[in-house]
Structures are given as C-alpha cells and as structure tokens.
Amino acid sequence: MQGKVRMKKKLSSIFNNKTGYAFVAPSLIFLCIFIFGMLIYAFYLSFYDWKLFDLGRLKTFVGLSNYINMLTDSIFKTALMNTLKFTFISIIIELVIGFFIALGLWNIKRMKKLIQSVILLPMITAPVIVGLIWRYIYDPQFGILNYTLNVFFNTGEISWLGSHSLAFVSIIIVEVWQMTPFVILVLHAGMAAIPHENLEAARVDGANGWKIVKSIVIPYIFPLVIIVLIMRTMDLYKIFDTVYALTKGGPGYTTETIALYTYKTGFSYYQMGYAMALSIVTLVFIFILSSIYFKKVKKDI
Amino acid sequence: MKKGKYNVGKLITVLIITVFTVWTIVPIAMVVLQSIKPRLLMFTTPPTLFFKPTIQHFANIFAKQQIPGYLINSLIVGVAATAVCVLLGSMAAYSLARFKVKGAGFIAIIILLARMVPAAALVVPMYTFMNHSGIIRIPYLGVIIAHTTFSLPFTIWMMRSFFQDIPKDLEYAAMIDGCSIVKTFFNVALPLTAPGLTATAILTLLTSWNEFMYALVLTARTTKTIPVGISSFIGSVSVDWGGSSAAAVMATVPIFTAGLLVQKYLVRGMTMGAVKE
Numbered sequence: 001m002q003g004k005v006r007m008k009k010k011l012s013s014i015f016n017n018k019t020g021y022a023f024v025a026p027s028l029i030f031l032c033i034f035i036f037g038m039l040i041y042a043f044y045l046s047f048y049d050w051k052l053f054d055l056g057r058l059k060t061f062v063g064l065s066n067y068i069n070m071l072t073d074s075i076f077k078t079a080l081m082n083t084l085k086f087t088f089i090s091i092i093i094e095l096v097i098g099f100f101i102a103l104g105l106w107n108i109k110r111m112k113k114l115i116q117s118v119i120l121l122p123m124i125t126a127p128v129i130v131g132l133i134w135r136y137i138y139d140p141q142f143g144i145l146n147y148t149l150n151v152f153f154n155t156g157e158i159s160w161l162g163s164h165s166l167a168f169v170s171i172i173i174v175e176v177w178q179m180t181p182f183v184i185l186v187l188h189a190g191m192a193a194i195p196h197e198n199l200e201a202a203r204v205d206g207a208n209g210w211k212i213v214k215s216i217v218i219p220y221i222f223p224l225v226i227i228v229l230i231m232r233t234m235d236l237y238k239i240f241d242t243v244y245a246l247t248k249g250g251p252g253y254t255t256e257t258i259a260l261y262t263y264k265t266g267f268s269y270y271q272m273g274y275a276m277a278l279s280i281v282t283l284v285f286i287f288i289l290s291s292i293y294f295k296k297v298k299k300d301i
Numbered sequence: 302m303k304k305g306k307y308n309v310g311k312l313i314t315v316l317i318i319t320v321f322t323v324w325t326i327v328p329i330a331m332v333v334l335q336s337i338k339p340r341l342l343m344f345t346t347p348p349t350l351f352f353k354p355t356i357q358h359f360a361n362i363f364a365k366q367q368i369p370g371y372l373i374n375s376l377i378v379g380v381a382a383t384a385v386c387v388l389l390g391s392m393a394a395y396s397l398a399r400f401k402v403k404g405a406g407f408i409a410i411i412i413l414l415a416r417m418v419p420a421a422a423l424v425v426p427m428y429t430f431m432n433h434s435g436i437i438r439i440p441y442l443g444v445i446i447a448h449t450t451f452s453l454p455f456t457i458w459m460m461r462s463f464f465q466d467i468p469k470d471l472e473y474a475a476m477i478d479g480c481s482i483v484k485t486f487f488n489v490a491l492p493l494t495a496p497g498l499t500a501t502a503i504l505t506l507l508t509s510w511n512e513f514m515y516a517l518v519l520t521a522r523t524t525k526t527i528p529v530g531i532s533s534f535i536g537s538v539s540v541d542w543g544g545s546s547a548a549a550v551m552a553t554v555p556i557f558t559a560g561l562l563v564q565k566y567l568v569r570g571m572t573m574g575a576v577k578e
Contacts, residue, residue, distance in 0.1 A: 027412075031415045097321075116564075117564060121326070125511075126511035126531075127528075132531060133329070237419065245532060259419070287417070
C-alpha cells in the first residue's frame with residue numbers, strides 16, 4: 001500500500017512545471033498575440049488619425065482627440081444608450097419568461113425531451129439567418145405578422161422595422177425569440193438537479209406549489225441565474241449580426257448599437273483611428289459591466 | 302391541495318408550454334415551407350399552407366453555384382479552426398486539469414479574460430493587422446485565425462471540465478508501463494474524453510459556421526462563408542423569398558443535425574462548463 005502511494009507520488013512528479021508550461025504555451029502564445037496583442041495595437045493606433053485606404057502610409061498622431069471627439073459624438077451616445085437599453089430589457093424579458101417556462105417544463109412529464117429538442121433550434125440558428133427569417137415575418141405587405149393582426153384587429157400595413165417607434169421593439173422580440181430557450185434550458189437543468197429528498201421533505205411539511213418554488217427552487221437555481229445574466233450580458237452587449245440583418249441600425253440611428261457603430265466607423269466611414277478608440281471604449285465598458293456583476297456575486301455568496 | 306385545483310394548474314402549464322413551443326417553431330417551419338413553395342403561391346392572401354411542393358428554389362441555387370461555394374468555404378474555415386482549437390485547447394486544458402504549475406490561477410484568468418473580450422472590440426485592429434501583415438491575402442487564413450481566437454478559450458474551458466471528470470489512474474498505469482507524458486496524453490487521456498472531445502469539436506464547428514462579423518470583414522469575394530453569402534440576399538429579400546429561404550434551409554440543416562447530436566452537452570457548452578447536465 002505504501003509502495004503504491006510512493007509510486008503515485010513519484011509519478012505525479014511527472015506532472016511538473018516544465019511539461020505543464022509546454023502544454024499550455026501554444027494556446028497562451030496564440031491568445032496573447034491575437035487577443036491581447038490586438039488590443040494593445042488598437043490602443044496604440046487610437047492616438048492616430050487615418051483613413052481605411054491609407055493603410056501602410058504615414059498616420060498622423062492626434063493624441064487624445066479621438067477620445068475627446070467621442071464626448072461630443074451624439075451617434076456614439078445614442079449607440080451606447082441603445083446597447084445598454086437593449087441589453088437590460090432583453091435580459092429581463094428572457095429571464096422572466098425563461099424562468100416560468102422552465103418551471104412548467106420541470107412540472108410536466110410527457111414530451112419533455114421532444115420540447116427541449118424543438119426549442120433549442122432557434123438558439124443554434126445563425127443570427128444572420130434569424131434576421132432573414134424575421135424580415136419575412138415583419139414584411140409590411142406579405143409578412144405573416146401583419147396578416148395575422150389584420151385578421152383579428154384590422155391594423156393595416158404596419159412597418160415593423162421601418163418605423164422609429166417600432167424598430168427597437170421589433171429587434172428585442174427577435175432576440176427574445178432566439179435566446180429565451182437558452183435561459184429555459186439552463187434553468188431547467190438546474191431545477192432537474194434539485195435532490196428529490198428536499199422536495200419530498202418540503203411536501204411532507206405541507207408546503208405547496210408556490211412555497212416550494214420560493215423556498216427551494218429559487219435559492220437552488222440562483223447561481224445559474226447569475227451565470228445566465230453574465231453570459232447574456234456579454235452576448236447582448238456585442239450584438240451585431242441580428243441588427244445588421246434586420247435594420248442596419250436604422251431608421252435613423254434608432255437601432256444603432258456599439259458594435260454596429262464601431263464596424264461602420266471603420267468600414268463604411270473609413271475613420272480607422274476613431275474606430276480603434278471606439279473598440280477600446282467598447283472593451284472598457286464590458287469590463288465595467290462584468291465587474292459590477294462579479295462584485296454582486298461575491299456579496300451574495 | 303384539492304385534486305380539481307391541481308388539474309387546472311396542470312392544464313394551464315401544458316397550455317403555456319404548448320403556446321411557447323408553437324411560437325418557437327412557427328418561424329422556422331415557415332421558412333422551410335417557403336423553400337418548397339411554388340413561386341406563384343408565395344404571396345397569396347391568405348397564405349397558402351397546402352400545395353404541391355417544388356424543388357425549383359433548391360435547383361436554382363445549385364445552378365448558380367454561389368451558395369454551394371459559400372457552404373464549402375464555411376466547411377473549410379470551420380474544420381480548420383476546429384482542428385486548431387481542439388489540438389491546442391485540449392493540450393492547454395490537460396495542463397490546467399492535471400499539472401501543478403506555478404501561476405496556474407493566473408493562466409486560467411488570462412483565458413477567461415480572453416473569452417470576455419468582445420469581437421466588436423477586436424475586429425478593427427484584427428483587420429488592420431492582417432492587412433498590414435498580408436495575412437488577409439492568404440485565402441481563409443484570416444478568418445480561421447479570428448474564429449480560433451474566440452473558440453480557443455471555450456475549448457480549453459470545456460476540455461478542462463472533461464479531463465477533471467476522468468480518473469488519473471489509467472494515466473498513471475500507462476506511465477508505469479513506460480509511456481512518455483506526450484504519449485500518455487494522446488493515447489490514454491485524450492481517448493478517454495472522446496465523447497466530450499467530439500461534443501466540444503462539434504460546438505466549435507457550429508460557432509464558426511454561424512459567425513458573421515469577422516467573416517464579413519476578413520473574407521474576399523471567393524472565400525465568403527455562408528452567413529456572409531446569405532446577408533447579401535437580404536437587401537433583395539422581397540424579390541426572391543423562395544431562393545433565400547432555400548439557402549437558409551441548406552445552411553441550417555447541418556447545424557440542426559449537429560446541434561441535436563450534441564444536445565446533451567449544449568447547455569454545458571453554452572455556459573462554458575458551468576452547468577453539467
């Protein structure tokens with residue numbers, strides 16, 4: 001027995017520093033060059049001003065002016081506000097609907113697997129294709145949404161994506177359609193993992209439906225709610241594909257988001273220096289948002 | 302609790318879930334229907350639900366050759382990015398799961414931070430760098446690198462959780478038999494995680510297949526991936542609903558197949574291994 005332990009000790013010394021670094025080094029080098037290297041590169045270039053076609057030619061040093069310009073850039077402010085509004089509204093809707101559907105799913109027995117397979121389809125569909133699908137649905141003349149509404153309410157040709165007041169809501173609906181299933185599957189996985197003894201004990205104590213939800217289910221899945229919050233915030237904050245496919249930020253700038261604006265600044269307006277500065281600010285904002293969450297999580301645990 | 306009340310609750314639950322499932326599936330079913338609907342019936346009021354299906358739209362797509370080309374491009378990019386991610390990622394994951402290296406915590410944080418950097422912040426510097434260095438002129442390479450940047454942290458995290466799930470004893474046994482650490486990794490540890498490895502690879506492939514922003518910026522006319530190809534349809538949606546629906550169906554069938562194959566691991570993957578079903 002002791003010999004075996006000694007053998008194991010000797011063997012585990014093979015898992016030493018040197019080999020360990022060798023195994024992790026290729027990945028680290030790759031990430032350092034193509035993620036952190038790119039960020040440093042962007043930071044450096046954000047102090048310069050040049051056009052997209054000027055690649056390779058001399059760039060003009062402009063100091064902080066790209067960042068200072070941002071303060072008076074009303075489109076940037078609109079894009080930032082839209083992104084934050086969009087992120088929080090979508091997350092709240094997805095969490096509320098997701099929680100109740102997950103709860104319902106947890107309570108039924110038949111067809112559970114089938115329903116889970118069906119609802120996961122939107123979340124693995126390419127966002128560009130989701131955008132295409134919803135363009136058919138929202139089509140003012142031939143879309144099934146206006147058709148259905150007309151059958152019941154005679155609302156006429158509503159321009160879902162072309163109107164200033166509706167475009168934003170229309171995109172949120174698409175986002176909720178696509179990603180609520182993600183929330184459902186995660187929360188349902190959490191509920192399914194609640195030990196039966198806990199539920200039985202509560203039932204014996206006379207707790208009924210809502211009491212069980214409040215005293216057992218919610219505390220049990222709370223860590224998952226936080227995970228969902230973090231993942232969805234990171235995803236929604238960088239929303240690009242869906243908006244690009246649905247409205248390209250229009251009409252006007254009513255659905256412009258940070259990612260879309262950064263992209264356009266670089267590749268439609270050719271202001272590369274300014275686009276670099278926007279990239280840096282995009283990054284800073286997501287880190288501030290995440291650190292707020294992490295602080296909150298630490299407090300709760 | 303009275304029995305009657307309980308049944309009403311059950312009925313409402315079933316009703317709500319049915320409504321939700323229908324709401325989820327109708328848009329997808331609609332596109333499938335459009336892709337096989339004859340042109341003449343496309344814009345009727347009320348919408349025609351029953352008709353003799355046609356393969357005309359699919360035939361048109363194959364005749365024009367563009368969409369099949371985009372699909373092949375997507376496959377090339379996806380397979381290459383996945384191969385790199387799985388190889389480098391599982392090695393790094395093995396290191397994090399098994400070795401007691403100094404600074405392992407710090408390395409883990411670097412990988413998590415890398416995962417958090419949004420593509421929106423990377424796309425402009427990445428494009429500039431690849432243009433300066435000439436990488437962009439090598440077919441596919443730029444997109445493959447870009448897709449690797451966001452999938453590699455994911456692969457590492459997933460594979461780490463799979464390595465942690467398997468016991469070390471078999472690896473010890475192999476080493477007693479004189480296997481080197483490299484051989485032990487490739488011949489013993491990696492095969493033991495085969496289901497996890499497959500799931501990780503499929504999820505990486507799926508992410509690459511669906512990615513749009515980098516592909517839009519980093520591909521040329523002949524190397525466009527399928528999301529970029531489909532986005533070019535969008536301006537003219539009103540003209541050809543059948544054709545664009547057929548393209549969407551063709552781009553999505555492989556994804557649905559792959560997604561249902563790894564369904565068991567999907568939630569785990571999307572939460573970076575935090576939720577194990």
